[in-house]
Amino acid sequence: MTRSPAPGQRSLLVRLAPALLGALLGMLALGPALGPGFTLRYDMVFVPDPPIFRDISGFPRAVPSDLVVALLSYPIPAMVVQKLILLGIFLLAAAGAAALVPSGRTPARLVAAAFYAWNLYLAQRLLLGQWALLLGYAGLPWAVRAAAQGGVRRFTISLIPAAVGGFQAMLVTLLAVIPVAARRAERWRAVATTGAVAAVLSLPWLVPALLSDAATDPAGVDAFAPRADGPFGTVGSLLSLGGIWNAEAGVPGQGFWASATVRLLVSAVAIWGFARLLRHDRHDRHGRDRHDRDRDRDGHDGHDGHDGHDHGGRCDRQERRERRDPALAGLAVAAVLGLAIACLGAFAPEVLKSLIGWWPGFGPLRDGQVYLAPLALAQALGLASFARGRIGLAAVAVPVLVLPTLAIGALGRLATADYPAEWRQVQRIVNADPAPGALVSLPWRAHRVFRWTGGRVILDPATKLFARRVVWDDTLVVESRERGPIRVTAEDPLARRVGALLAGPGPAGAGLAGAGVRYVLIGDGNENEFLRKLPDATPIFRGERLLLLRL
Known part of the structure; x- marks a missing residue:
């Protein structure tokens, strides 16, 4: 006969259930x-032995995420760090959503955890490789909870994933936590504290962004x-937490009538459930307020003195405001704002271009769909509001059944590969050179x-391999059914200058050297096309698919 778990063990299992x-x-x-191996897909590019200090060019999109990965990769292999981060996103997201549900409602906590850790928003951003954004998404429930409860230390810790x-x-997180803080009793102080903490934690990317002379092309509004x-x-699509601009980030079969209908129905039920939560919270608050007014009238009949009565009224108003649930009310505002921002690029692009x-x-x-994260959290809480008893436990499977093709790496779209030895050799050569100068990555x-990635499209790995500045073409070309090819101009001024030199007539070596370039890395076996532009460059390394030149 097996022995049932002790009460303390059972309580621990219940608390850990959402994380598990x-x-x-x-x-x-x-x-x-x-x-x-490494999971490489679009923007998700992890490299072996990433340098801790890199010269970042253009807008600091990978700050400070790349630095944190590099620090963690010093004692742990980088491929293990990547897997821990990806698993941590799911664990943190599930546990955070559950933490916003009352602890005594285990089925509801598990449903909230399941929906928030398994939905189209998370799936599409994962397939686009935006793991750094998903860190903020995973930490969002914790930040909302901390903003509602107050406390600088608690809120600072909750913002670490977004930071x-x-x-x-961080911007997606701020969209949610500022309305939540504004619903607290001491709203102006709470909003000021929230903004100050977020600003301090944003300094690693905020300072380089303000100092950068990177350009922002309004054409990106149409592209994104x-x-x-x-x-x-x-x-x-947006109400179903989809609608991402890149069609290649779609989950297999998500556009089928049956699956799209079920997703939209589940989202509608979840939104209805969240509206019920808001209504019940309002009714409960009004009931408490009526009780307080009756108690105050009965309790203060015998009191004299205007000052005492006014003081008591101010205290009662303060108390009633503190009893409201700022997490629910603020999250509702954030969800509506996020949906509005997402719709802006689709239905009012000229307004956004003007801004x-x-x-x-x-x-x-520009990429307004990212701001649907608060709506995803609101839907998770709304769906959880229907979970009761054993039927509620069965509802934990609903998110997976609604989006089954996310399983097994989105049916193989997420897989691993390892870097050929020549990439590591080039990395060692360049990083061992103390002489200054940038590296230009070609094509x-x-x-x-690459063949070794299984044909998956990835961001140029050279952008993360080297300690020196890497110049690459950050121009983005997006194919649109309605508008045809949309070209978003490169943000980095040096990249625009190098691109003009490479596209111009005659040799480009002298111009590149004058722009501060020391190395040119040619990949994909297309060296003959570029050697004519660099006749005076010295070959330093020649591999099967890589050629390293020094100017």
Whole structure:
């Protein structure tokens, strides 16, 4: 006869259940990505032995996430660091969503955990390789909870995932926590504290961004606008937490009528559930307020003196405001704002272009779909509100059943590969050279397809391999069904200068050297095309698919 767990052990298992569920969902979603090697897909590029100090060019998108990865990769292999981060996103997201549900409602906590760790928003951003943004997404529930409860130390700790993720992760988090802080009793003090803590934690990317002379092309509004990735149009896609601009980030089969209909229905039920939570919170608050007014009237009948009565009224108003649930009310505001920002690029692009033309700081609003994260959290809480008893426990499987093709690495779209030895050799040669000078990576395009990655499109790995500045073509070309090819101009001024030299007539070696370039790395076996432009360059290393030149 087996012995049942002791009460203390059972309580511990209940508390850990959402985190364990998140880890299980992470293993199911990542699948082959947890095997030996690096998971490389679009922006998700981890490299062996990443340099701790790098000269960052253009807008600091990978600050400070790359630094944290490099520090963690010093004692631990970088491929292990990547897997721990990816699994940690699922675990942190699930546990955070559950933490916003009352502790006594275990089925509801598990449903919230399952939905927040398994939905189309997370799936599409994962397939686009935006792991740093997903760190902020995973930490969002914790930040909302801390902003509602107050306390500088608690809030600072809750913002660490977003701070590591960088600018986009922090902006998405701020969209939620500022409305939450504004719903607290001491609203102005809470908002000021929230902003101050976020500003300090944002300094690693905020200072380089302000000092950078990177340009923001308004054409990016059309390139990054949300799109319909199902039969219900752009709004239907956004309400289902999809609508990402890159069609290659879609989950297999997500556009089918059946799957899209079920996702939209589940989202509608979840939004209805969240609205019920808000209504119940309002009714409960009004009931408490009526009770307080009756108690005050009965209790203060015998009191004299205007000052005492006024003081008591102020205290009662303060108390009633403190009883409100700032997490729910603030999250509702954030979800509506996030949906509005997402719709802006799709339905009012000229407004956003004008804002970016007036001040480039509005550039992060171009990819508006990222701001659906608060809506995803609101839907998780709304769906959890229906979970009761054993039926509620069965509802934990709903998110997986609604989006089954995220499993096993999105049916193989997430897989591993290892860098050929020649990449590591070139890395050692360049990083061992103390002489200053940048490295230009060719062919002149941002994303590559290599045989050794299984044909998956990835960001040029050279951008993260070397301690010196790497100049690469950060121009983005997006194919749009409605508008055709959309070209978003490179942000880095040096990249624009180098691109002009490479495209111009005659040799480019002298011009590149004058621009501060010391090395040129040619990949993909296309060296003959570029050697004519660099006749005076000295070959330093020649491998099967890589050629390193020194000017």
